[in-house]
Amino acid sequence: MEAEQPIDSSRAIREAVAVLSAAGVPSPRVDAEILTAHVLGVPRSKLLLAPALDPARAGRLRELVADRARRVPLQHLTGVAPFHHVDVAVGPGVFVPRPETELLVEWGLSVFDREVVVDLCSGSGAIALAVAAARPAARVYAVERDAAALEWLRRNAESTSVRVVAGDVTDPDLLADLDGAVDLVLCNPPYVPAGTPVPDEVARFDPYPAVFSGPDGLDLIRELVPRVARLLRPGGWFGVEHDDTHGAAVPALLRADGRFDEVSDHRDLAGRPRFATARRAKTAVADYSS
CATH class of the missing domain: 3.40.50.150 (Vaccinia Virus protein VP39)
Structure with missing residues (x-):
């Protein structure tokens, strides 16, 4: 079985935006970027320079995006x-x-x-x-x-x-x-x-x-x-x-x-x-x- 490959942050954000948009979340792009930055442990302003998400981080991001799609407050997911x-x-x-x-x-x-x-x-x-x-x-x-x-x-x-x-x-x-x-x-x-x-x-x-x-x-x-x-x-x-x-x-x-x-x-x-x-x-x- 082929090992899961890292995902660059821009692709991860696009996928998150699609999920959040389909769920009717009011600010899908902003929320997707904040959650991605949270998982990567970097400021949102540094996402363009951020490393790719390894499989574990990519999985964690998908979990958080699914929770946000269920309208769990963004601040509950990041804790701040x-x-x-x-x-x-x-x-x-x-x-x-x-x-x-x-x-x-x-x-x-x-x-x-x-x-x-x-x-x-x-x-x-x-x-x-x-x-x-x-x-x-x-x-x-x-x-x-x-x-x-x-x-x-x-x-x-x-x-x-x-x-x-x-x-x-x-x-x-x-x-x-x-x-x-x-x-x-x-x-x-x-x-x-x-x-x-x-x-x-x-x-x-x-x-x-x-x-x-x-x-x-x-x-x-x-x-x-x-x-x-x-x-x-x-x-x-x-x-x-x-x-x-x-x-x-x-x-x-x-x-x-x-x-x-x-x-x-x-x-x-x-x-x-x-x-x-x-x-x-x-x-x-x-x-x-x-």
């Missing part, structure tokens, strides 16, 4: 989600961070000039890790309550300056020692309205509580607003990602609280409403402690 300027370990049990959320991080870094940052609903820790990498002198807290997500968060925060806090973001006692002292709160909470159709990768692999939040998607954000108002110092900033149907609703919640000013909504690169921001007013209309 690139986010901002960090690589975040992800897998079953934790929400995969999306590139759109990098816009929220960029905004946060543009207004943050002090030292205390809180990332609520941290999940894998992507936001906290990105901020800590960009602002090494900052004190960054990452809050998560889900046990499975906490495992990933702790793994990602190991050997970094990020301080992991296990807790419910709606708990009035959460980080009570920081009340009135936080410079920036960032949050990518669950916000999809229940029953909304989502891609297979989300429906089958992202944890339901990390995606959906009640009939209109605003259940958790409603509870977050007063807690964040207590955490922030006067002049501190809040940024929260939301569903693309919430471009008016989330700013309205922030204004109705009475303790925020400079409320704005921001669009993503596709022009869709993506996140809202507000500043903790220095003189609040309704400066109460609830």
Whole structure:
């Protein structure tokens, strides 16, 4: 029996693209290149110079491509989600961070000039890790309550300056020692309205509580607003990602609280409403402690 021969990377990529395209994967070429680079252990940008795949690597690539064709998230297959300027370990049990959320991080870094940052609903820790990498002198807290997500968060925060806090973001006692002292709160909470159709990768692999939040998607954000108002110092900033149907609703919640000013909504690169921001007013209309 003739031994299987090595396969050059360009042929392997073509074959992978054909499989992924037939399966309806949205970005077959990109995914094929990322999986091939992963198997070869080289950066995607170096694929043209990569060696041929030996039979073992070629077999492994075919397995990964078959899994991706079944809509297993690409990041679960590689074990990592690139986010901002960090690589975040992800897998079953934790929400995969999306590139759109990098816009929220960029905004946060543009207004943050002090030292205390809180990332609520941290999940894998992507936001906290990105901020800590960009602002090494900052004190960054990452809050998560889900046990499975906490495992990933702790793994990602190991050997970094990020301080992991296990807790419910709606708990009035959460980080009570920081009340009135936080410079920036960032949050990518669950916000999809229940029953909304989502891609297979989300429906089958992202944890339901990390995606959906009640009939209109605003259940958790409603509870977050007063807690964040207590955490922030006067002049501190809040940024929260939301569903693309919430471009008016989330700013309205922030204004109705009475303790925020400079409320704005921001669009993503596709022009869709993506996140809202507000500043903790220095003189609040309704400066109460609830």
